[in-house]
Amino acid sequence: MAHSFRFLDDIALADLAFQAEGDSVLELFRAATGALLETLADPSTVAATWARKIEHVCGTPDELLFEWLSDLVYWKDAAGVVFHDADLCVVHEGTTWTLAAVLRGALVDQTTQTLRSDVKGVTKHLYEVTQQGAHWYARVVIDV
Amino acid sequence: MKLNTDMRVNRVTDEVWEIPMTEKSGMLVPARIYATPGILQTMDRGVFDQVTNVACLPGIARYALCMPDGHWGYGFPIGGVAAFDVKSGIISPGGVGYDVNCGMRLIRTDLTLDDVRSKLERLMAELFRRVPAGVGAAGFVRLNRDSFEGVMTRGARWCIEEGYGWHRDLVRIEEGGCIAGADPSTVSDHAVGRGINQLGTLGSGNHYLEVQVVASDHVFDPDTATALGITGQDQIVVMVHCGSRGFGHQVASDYLKVFEKAMRRYGISVKDQQLACAPFRSPEGQDYFSAMNCAANTAFANRQVITHQIREAFATVFGISAEELGMELVYDVAHNIAKVERYPEGELLVHRKGSTRAFGPRSQDLPRVFQQTGQPVICGGSMETGSYLLVGTDRAVHETFGSTMHGSGRTMSRAQAKKTISGEQLQQAMRRRGILVKAVSMSGLAEEAGFAYKNISEVVETVDRAGITKKVAELRPIGNIKG
Numbered sequence: 217m218a219h220s221f222r223f224l225d226d227i228a229l230a231d232l233a234f235q236a237e238g239d240s241v242l243e244l245f246r247a248a249t250g251a252l253l254e255t256l257a258d259p260s261t262v263a264a265t266w267a268r269k270i271e272h273v274c275g276t277p278d279e280l281l282f283e284w285l286s287d288l289v290y291w292k293d294a295a296g297v298v299f300h301d302a303d304l305c306v307v308h309e310g311t312t313w314t315l316a317a318v319l320r321g322a323l324v325d326q327t328t329q330t331l332r333s334d335v336k337g338v339t340k341h342l343y344e345v346t347q348q349g350a351h352w353y354a355r356v357v358i359d360v
Numbered sequence: 361m362k363l364n365t366d367m368r369v370n371r372v373t374d375e376v377w378e379i380p381m382t383e384k385s386g387m388l389v390p391a392r393i394y395a396t397p398g399i400l401q402t403m404d405r406g407v408f409d410q411v412t413n414v415a416c417l418p419g420i421a422r423y424a425l426c427m428p429d430g431h432w433g434y435g436f437p438i439g440g441v442a443a444f445d446v447k448s449g450i451i452s453p454g455g456v457g458y459d460v461n462c463g464m465r466l467i468r469t470d471l472t473l474d475d476v477r478s479k480l481e482r483l484m485a486e487l488f489r490r491v492p493a494g495v496g497a498a499g500f501v502r503l504n505r506d507s508f509e510g511v512m513t514r515g516a517r518w519c520i521e522e523g524y525g526w527h528r529d530l531v532r533i534e535e536g537g538c539i540a541g542a543d544p545s546t547v548s549d550h551a552v553g554r555g556i557n558q559l560g561t562l563g564s565g566n567h568y569l570e571v572q573v574v575a576s577d578h579v580f581d582p583d584t585a586t587a588l589g590i591t592g593q594d595q596i597v598v599m600v601h602c603g604s605r606g607f608g609h610q611v612a613s614d615y616l617k618v619f620e621k622a623m624r625r626y627g628i629s630v631k632d633q634q635l636a637c638a639p640f641r642s643p644e645g646q647d648y649f650s651a652m653n654c655a656a657n658t659a660f661a662n663r664q665v666i667t668h669q670i671r672e673a674f675a676t677v678f679g680i681s682a683e684e685l686g687m688e689l690v691y692d693v694a695h696n697i698a699k700v701e702r703y704p705e706g707e708l709l710v711h712r713k714g715s716t717r718a719f720g721p722r723s724q725d726l727p728r729v730f731q732q733t734g735q736p737v738i739c740g741g742s743m744e745t746g747s748y749l750l751v752g753t754d755r756a757v758h759e760t761f762g763s764t765m766h767g768s769g770r771t772m773s774r775a776q777a778k779k780t781i782s783g784e785q786l787q788q789a790m791r792r793r794g795i796l797v798k799a800v801s802m803s804g805l806a807e808e809a810g811f812a813y814k815n816i817s818e819v820v821e822t823v824d825r826a827g828i829t830k831k832v833a834e835l836r837p838i839g840n841i842k843g
Contacts, residue, residue: 224775225773229404230432257495290550290553293496333564341633359458
């Protein structure tokens with residue numbers, strides 16, 4: 217199983233955009249999570265001293281990904297943290313998609329962490345999640 | 361003239377261009393762009409597409425407008441102005457922007473460059489310590505839900521009551537720093553959770569705190585400058601650019617979802633999902649207006665607490681009180697907001713997104729202190745090139761719903777800027793030019809390099825020549841704090 221992401225240069229002049237892809241919906245979520253974590257801070261400089269369990273149920277994978285990425289932005293502000301990593305589990309049953317996640321990170325510390333952009337939100341501008349064969353793609357524009 | 365659009369763009373004057381209603385199906389009014397021919401040619405395709413999309417929204421009055429610092433935004437272009445009839449028109453979070461009441465504040469001092477030069481390093485360190493910036497930064501003001509509701513409803517007034525500022529500051533803030541009709545019950549717990557720890561923080565992106573100098577040869581209107589407290593004798597001033605932080609963004613995100621559903625109920629279709637809107641008089645429209653006002657008041661309070669910290673920092677470094685240093689507010693003005701105002705058409709809901717209110721002298725909506733000068737307008741440039749103080753005019757009220765530009769406007773993506781220069785290189789280059797920069801994020805600093813923005817002087821010349829704002833003074837940076 218593989219996933220990757222890349223930042224897109226010319227999608228959002230004043231903000232940031234990325235394309236994430238994976239061999240499954242789970243891998244797509246891992247890729248998009250990695251992109252957002254990297255936008256906020258270098259995860260390798262962030263400890264895992266804070267953790268939060270998060271669960272979402274949605275009708276489609278694109279709704280689920282949007283809710284999940286928005287959660288990362290929420291906890292960044294509400295708890296004053298940046299993130300190290302996340303354990304993700306995505307289950308598709310009937311008409312529902314369920315995400316169970318454990319998000320790990322640490323309180324912001326400007327002396328030890330390499331901090332980057334303070335993401336204000338995930339937007340619906342040009343937002344899409346698509347499937348081509350067994351491969352999944354997402355394009356996400358984030359407001360910074 | 362080669363433009364980034366296939367639409368017909370007609371010259372009205374050398375600074376005003378019109379896209380007629382025939383250029384896009386559904387346009388209810390023409391679109392007008394304020395720009396010199398040179399600026400018009402550099403405007404991205406999004407400006408033309410988006411300003412004409414706005415011209416299709418129900419209840420729009422006269423024109424959909426874009427200012428010379430305009431560029432692509434979410435739904436509305438940045439630099440966009442649109443006014444809607446309060447009875448038949450809509451309200452749209454996309455016309456306000458995610459960072460509700462993002463705005464500018466300017467503080468004067470009696471200090472000169474000579475007074476500050478030898479202490480600049482220490483001053484910037486003290487400001488950097490006292491004004492939190494960057495990812496996840498929390499403010500020093502501890503709030504519970506009740507006190508945060510006080511911030512939402514009373515804005516800068518709440519700060520003054522708590523000791524963060526001087527009572528006379530209020531008269532020099534748009535709306536006295538407190539917009540009526542802010543009801544916290546229209547704000548989600550999620551928004552409160554994001555905002556409750558952020559009072560007094562700068563954020564990141566293009567937000568900053570800047571120590572600037574006003575040289576005498578950069579004062580264009582000495583009488584008005586003097587009336588506003590600007591002496592221009594190498595005078596030190598401080599500029600703040602920030603907004604309602606995560607709180608305002610969550611308010612906008614929450615109501616975009618509400619409006620997506622409401623549009624189906626009210627039979628409204630829009631050309632871009634980010635233009636989601638609701639009739640202003642509908643329950644959803646009124647709830648958003650109230651929540652937006654909560655965010656706007658929070659932004660006024662945010663800049664007020666930051667001002668308190670700036671005054672404390674100066675007092676610490678110079679060893680005398682902020683009052684003795686003459687640290688009076690020049691003005692605080694929003695550039696992301698929607699407000700009900702009266703025009704010949706009647707009561708209109710004016711959306712300004714990356715656009716500043718610019719009321720002229722003798723406006724009934726201005727306090728006595730600005731009756732002669734007109735309302736101060738503060739326009740921030742890139743951190744390398746400088747900023748401007750201007751004043752509003754009667755012509756703006758007649759032509760642009762009392763609105764003008766807000767900044768210089770980006771021309772290069774953040775990703776491209778980072779490929780062109782590193783934050784460390786930029787910081788060193790600016791230090792060699794006499795600008796001391798302190799930043800939380802070096803990559804974030806690189807994204808804000810001066811070459812990523814339009815030349816602000818050309819943008820300012822456009823609005824000055826168009827007569828919708830008049831130049832007062834140019835402000836040059838000597839110290840900058842970024843998230």
